[in-house]
Amino acid sequence: MRNFKTRNCFLMNHLDDCAPSDQNKCLSSLEFSMVTCRGAFMDQISRRGFTQQALGSLLTFTLLDTLLQRDAFAESVKPITVKWLADVNQLGNDLKDQKVKQLEWQKKVKELFAQVDLPDLLRLVDFDKLTQKLSIPDHGAKSLSFTFQQIEGVPTRLVFGKQIFALSKGRSVVPHGHNNMATAFLILKGDFQGRHYDRLEDLDEHMIIRPTIDDKFGPGGCSTVSDFKDNVHWFQALSEPAYIFNIHVNNIDPKAKEATGRVYLDPNGEKLSDGRIKARLIDYGEANKLYG
Numbered sequence: 001m002r003n004f005k006t007r008n009c010f011l012m013n014h015l016d017d018c019a020p021s022d023q024n025k026c027l028s029s030l031e032f033s034m035v036t037c038r039g040a041f042m043d044q045i046s047r048r049g050f051t052q053q054a055l056g057s058l059l060t061f062t063l064l065d066t067l068l069q070r071d072a073f074a075e076s077v078k079p080i081t082v083k084w085l086a087d088v089n090q091l092g093n094d095l096k097d098q099k100v101k102q103l104e105w106q107k108k109v110k111e112l113f114a115q116v117d118l119p120d121l122l123r124l125v126d127f128d129k130l131t132q133k134l135s136i137p138d139h140g141a142k143s144l145s146f147t148f149q150q151i152e153g154v155p156t157r158l159v160f161g162k163q164i165f166a167l168s169k170g171r172s173v174v175p176h177g178h179n180n181m182a183t184a185f186l187i188l189k190g191d192f193q194g195r196h197y198d199r200l201e202d203l204d205e206h207m208i209i210r211p212t213i214d215d216k217f218g219p220g221g222c223s224t225v226s227d228f229k230d231n232v233h234w235f236q237a238l239s240e241p242a243y244i245f246n247i248h249v250n251n252i253d254p255k256a257k258e259a260t261g262r263v264y265l266d267p268n269g270e271k272l273s274d275g276r277i278k279a280r281l282i283d284y285g286e287a288n289k290l291y292g
């Protein structure tokens with residue numbers, strides 16, 4: 001709205017000398033002046049010069065329009081959402097600096113995610129533009145890279161990695177665990193069946209896991225992963241298109257034996273006592289074939 005008003009104010013500035021009720025009269029007077037002065041006018045500038053001036057004006061208007069649109073877009077993101085992003089980043093910094101433990105990070109990031117103004121977050125990532133010409137694959141989850149709008153207050157240096165997953169109905173972010181990583185999901189659009197498992201034990205060719213979460217997640221729903229809790233997750237889209245906002249803080253423990261990364265597995269493994277599952281370790285290709 002501000003954009004429209006400002007742009008028209010700019011145009012109306014050329015008629016500022018006329019009061020509103022005198023505008024028609026003023027326009028007629030202007031047209032008359034243009035006709036009567038045409039000869040003198042054309043004497044002063046060549047046709048070529050006139051064209052150059054006209055093009056210059058057009059470029060000025062186009063540039064002005066672009067700048068106003070950018071300004072209007074930036075102002076459409078609320079300060080509270082910019083602060084939210086800064087808080088998420090600070091929490092990641094605190095995790096990397098060992099000021100908060102992974103379990104505390106999970107609790108706090110979940111609280112932050114629960115508070116976010118979702119439409120505002122979509123504006124902050126320019127979601128409409130990001131997904132405008134998107135073709136979502138029939139299989140698996142497509143990872144979209146994006147940048148936050150660089151408006152005042154948005155951190156220029158992010159401590160976390162980020163992506164948005166795009167999925168068709170029935171497709172999954174395939175089951176996987178994580179090494180030396182804390183990560184969080186926030187559902188942007190669509191519905192999901194979200195499953196988490198605790199990672200109890202690592203064997204040579206298996207991982208012993210236990211289900212902890214098996215719920216439906218809609219827009220605004222969130223869940224977290226750390227080395228200590230809910231380490232394995234698997235999200236299947238129940239509608240389409242479906243989108244997940246993801247952040248991940250890598251290399252939390254610089255002394256960890258395992259490099260930061262995913263560990264793919266098949267959670268439909270042998271059922272053990274106490275709800276445990278002996279899940280076979282697999283590679284990404286098989287995980288994608290089975291669950292993607």
Ligand SMILES: [Fe+2]
Pocket residue numbers: 176178183225233
């Ligand atoms: Fe993950």
